Amino acid sequence: MDIENIKKKISDISDTIIENKEYLTELDRQIGDADHGYNMAKGFTAVKIILEDDFKSVKELINKIAMTLISNVGGASGPLYGSFFMKFAQGLDDSDNINKKQFADAFSKGLDGVIMRGKAQINDKTMVDVLEPVSKALYEDKPYSEIVKLAKEKMEDTKEMKARKGRASYLGDRSIGHIDPGACSSYLMIETLMGDLDG
Numbered sequence: 001m002d003i004e005n006i007k008k009k010i011s012d013i014s015d016t017i018i019e020n021k022e023y024l025t026e027l028d029r030q031i032g033d034a035d036h037g038y039n040m041a042k043g044f045t046a047v048k049i050i051l052e053d054d055f056k057s058v059k060e061l062i063n064k065i066a067m068t069l070i071s072n073v074g075g076a077s078g079p080l081y082g083s084f085f086m087k088f089a090q091g092l093d094d095s096d097n098i099n100k101k102q103f104a105d106a107f108s109k110g111l112d113g114v115i116m117r118g119k120a121q122i123n124d125k126t127m128v129d130v131l132e133p134v135s136k137a138l139y140e141d142k143p144y145s146e147i148v149k150l151a152k153e154k155m156e157d158t159k160e161m162k163a164r165k166g167r168a169s170y171l172g173d174r175s176i177g178h179i180d181p182g183a184c185s186s187y188l189m190i191e192t193l194m195g196d197l198d199g
C-alpha cells in the first residue's frame with residue numbers, strides 16, 4: 001500500500017472516530033469520565049489536517065500522526081495511541097509503501113509501545129485486549145475479514161471483564177457489564193482499516 005492509499009485509510013479512520021464521538025463518550029460515561037469520544041475526535045480532526053501535507057515515506061507520515069495524537073488527544077488514550085503510532089513508525093524503513101509483512105511487524109511494535117507505556121496485560125479491560133489478538137492474527141497471516149471479526153469479539157469480551165488499569169479500575173466490580181471505550185475505539189479503527197482489504 002502506498003502513501004496516498006494509506007492517507008485515504010487514515011482519513012477514513014478519522015471519519016469513523018469522529019462519527020462515533022458520542023458513542024465512545026457514552027461508553028466512557030459508564031466506567032470513566034465521559035470524554036473518550038471527545039478526546040479521540042479532537043485528535044483525529046487534527047490528524048485530518050496534517051494529511052494534506054506531503055510525506056516522503058510512510059514512516060514520516062505515521063510519525064507525524066503520532067505527534068499529532070500526543071498533542072491533541074489528551075487523557076490516558078492520547079499518549080497510548082501516540083506510543084502505538086510512534087513505535088509503529090520506528091518499525092518501518094524509509095520507503096514510500098508498506099507490505100503485509102511490514103505491517104504485521106510494525107503493528108506488533110506499536111502494541112509493544114502501548115504495553116510499555118500503560119503496563120496493561122490481557123484481560124485488564126483496555127485497548128490491549130483488542131490490539132494484542134489482532135497483532136497475533138496478523139502474524140499468522142489470517143485473512144483481514146477474520147481479523148475484523150476477532151477484533152469485534154475481543155472488544156465485546158471486555159464487557160465481562162473487571163478493569164485493572166486506567167480510570168475504570170477505580171470502579172472495581174462496578175466496571176463489569178460495560179464495553180471498554182478504548183477497546184471499542186481500537187476495534188473501530190481496525191474495522192475501518194481492514195474491512196475491505198482482502199482480495
Ligand code: ADP
Pocket residue numbers: 028032033035036039040074075076077078080114117118119120125126127128165166167180181182183
Ligand atoms: P481518560 O481515562 O484519561 O479519560 P480516555 O477516556 O481517553 O482517557 O481513554 C480511556 C481508555 O484508555 C480506556 O478505555 C482504556 O482502553 C485505555 N487505557 C487506560 N489506561 C490504560 C493502560 N494503562 N493501558 C492500556 N490502555 C489503557
Ligand code: MG
Pocket residue numbers: 028032033034035036075167
Ligand atoms: Mg475518559
Ligand code: MG
Pocket residue numbers: 033035075076
Ligand atoms: Mg479524561
